[in-house]
Amino acid sequence: MRPGAHQRGFTLIEAVIVIALTGAISGVVAVFLRGPITAYFDTVRRADLADGADGALRRMSRDIQASLPNSVRVSGNFIEFIPVKGAGRYRTDVGIGAGDDPLDFTSGADTSFDVLGPTVTVASGDSIVIYNLGQPGADAYEGTSRRAVSSPYGTVANVKFASGGTPFPFASPGGRFQVVSTATSYQCDLTSGVVRLWWGYPIQNTQPTSSAALTALSANSAVLVDRVTSCAFGYASSVSQRMGLVTLKLVLSKDGESVSLMQQLNVANAP
Helix, strand or coil, rough: CCCCCCCCCCCCHHHHHHHHHHHHHHHHHHHHHHHHHHHHHHHHHHHHHHHHHHHHHHHHHHHHHHHCCCCEEEEEEEEEEEEEEEEEEEEECCCCCCCCCCCCCCCCCCEEEEECCCEECCCCCCCCCCCCCEEEEEEECCCCEEEEEECCCCECEEEEEECCCCCCCCCCCCCEEEEEECCEEEEEEEEEEEEEEEEEECCCCHHHHHHHHHHHCCCEEEEEEEEEEEEEEEECCCCCCCEEEEEEEEEEEEEEEEEEEEEEEECCCCC
């Protein structure tokens, strides 16, 4: 630097002007960006709600469609069904084997039958169901089409079960039987804003329709989906139909956004 040369920088007025211009430009940019940014977060929020509702409906549909024929029942905010653990075919007639053990539908004293085809796995607490119609006199819930499995347990080719005093009410045209254990329910709990899963409780003649009743049955519970503001379950069927129609509706809401999904599914009712 030469002697006597003067340094020069920004004056206070120039700095204030720059700050003011920067603020004005930032404000203009913010106005133009606010819309896209808000739309982006709205889209993310709606997608999150839709994913939650869709996942819940898929899980419920999968469980219900794999349930025991004619075991779906709806009361208020509860839909209940009996999951199937296993299935097979029972021997209907004596064959060429001396030890063949067919199932006798004329005597309540018969307490065993041969499994035709692949063996089946049974455990303590399981029951055998044959030709469940979900109607009085042939209902797994009331126990008329269901019998408790007896020892031996494990993988067996001959199933033994407790005598019900009377034979099974109806033979299956296809010689089919199902292995079941406990019941499962889904609850639309709007007080807590969730759909709740209840499972692992004893099969009851009367459908439990409160959290207190299910808790008293030592049912396990877990939240399937939250942020629920509305939901509804429906079921339509008749004993003469081979299919039932289940309707599931869910509305999820968050920060002013709502997503409503409905799913209808057919359940096989041919026992």
